[in-house]
Amino acid sequence: MMERKFYRWMLVPALLFLTAFIYYPVLRGTVMAFQNYNLFDLNQLKFNGFDNFKAVMSDPHIRFAQILLNTAVWLFGSLFFQFVLGFGLALLLKKPFAGRGIYTAFVFYGWALSGFAIGLTWAWLFNGQFGLVNDMLMRIGLLSQPIGFLSNPNLAMISVIIPNIWYGVPFFGIMLLAALQSVPNELYEAATLDGAGAIRKFTSVTVPYVKPTIVSTILLRTMWIVNFPDIIYAMTNGGPVNRTNILATQMINKVFKEYDYGQGSAIGLIIMILLFAYAMLYLRLTEKGGDNL
């Protein structure tokens, strides 16, 4: 009895922090999404039903469909390459080699860096006049004069996705390497006895064994990428002509530029609902896939 009381008390500080600064604000934000909460117009504060959502979805300057499409391209473009390159890196690192410890520090350190500072760094690399990428392409003769990667509507999205891939590969590498190292060696030995080749071992031993990690890492990363505007904010802030404007950057603009907290919160709520629906669908699909294996 004493013990249970003790365990309960130990949870209090953490729960206080979460309630005050996470759970309560989420509820408050949900309410705000249904109010005309504008910093310049606080005297007129009232509930306005779905007006914020309607306003966000029928903005004459920024088509909502375009923002959704941008968000999808940003998400899947980043996620696919982060996963493939991260998995590749983990496979390369699985077998020990001299200096592996130091090597991993150099390929994984990107995980710890500031997304905003990384965005600025890549903005400089892609600079339209004095950027390194332009310089390299001109040296090898692919370009005759510098191009504006971040100001060209057709190149801007690729130019913000590349840094995001660069930034996300270490996380997949770390998680998948740990999973690969936990595959028991006996499984490979048994597969060898059964006459399985390298490819067969990969598809029938490695992949099924690390599948739970793949599933959970992709889900975590999806939520993270959708909620991560730092790189875009640093490089293009949604431009040119909204070509890189995703839900998260649009929300920042609503809050920081227009001070329209009601519409900003509405976008936040849309993000959360979409992610929730995505997670449900994703978990159901991957569970089914698991039965087939």
Added chain:
Amino acid sequence: MKKQTVFSIGRFVLLAFYVLAAVFPLYWIVVTSLKGPKEIYTMPLQYLPTSATLDSYRKLFSFSSFSLYFRNSLVVALISSLLAMAVSILSGFSLSRYPRQRTKGILQLALYFTQTIPTFLIMVPIFTMFSKLGWVDSTAALMLVYVATVIAFSTIMSKGFFDRIPVSLEEAAKIDGCSMFQSLFHVVLPITRPGMAAIFCFAFINIWNELFLAVMLLMSNDKMTVPVALNSFISKAGISWDVMSAGIVIALLPTMIVFGFGQKYIVAGLTEGSVKG
């Protein structure tokens, strides 16, 4: 035998490609910060600086209060990470040993739920709440928010580390007359030191890098953190890349150092937190 050689050469080439791709952007920003503005804005670019100079850093520290911003960031990140570590030692231990499975399950779900919440949805309500309390532009209040943003994941990590310590150790300590508190601090904690290091590093990295909450909640110039300062360098007229690159290097260094020292623990902590439910 031959096939083996081809494989190892291929592996070497790929490994070289990965490390080059990983290091090059950082190399470039460091090189830029060591060139003068004249060399930065001359094409074709010099891949090695012809004459390295610290002028950009001198400019950065004399034209802005960058040393103050650096100190602010350091104070905020250190204090809130230590606080987060202390809180999550308690909550993680409790969750790991909690006797009732149902409550434990609900609590864990509540922790995982926080991972799906966009910062932006809580940012505005926190701001309006702080305006009412008079907490806007307070470094201490910002630190409380930072603790809250990392505490869920820290707790999940810390629970994972405590799960690995056999309960029999505490039971033995209890027989020896230790109270619960004593057995946690004298018996369990000393063995989980690497885990605690992981929690601290994870919190420090996340808090050091945070931009938007700080932009929203801090007002005065002398309270700005490093990311907020970098953000303020972006002007309508464009960025002066000599000073900016120096600022970026200084913004990146601390978390790189923390990652360098704590890599082993961080990797263990990350995988502990997310792979195991």
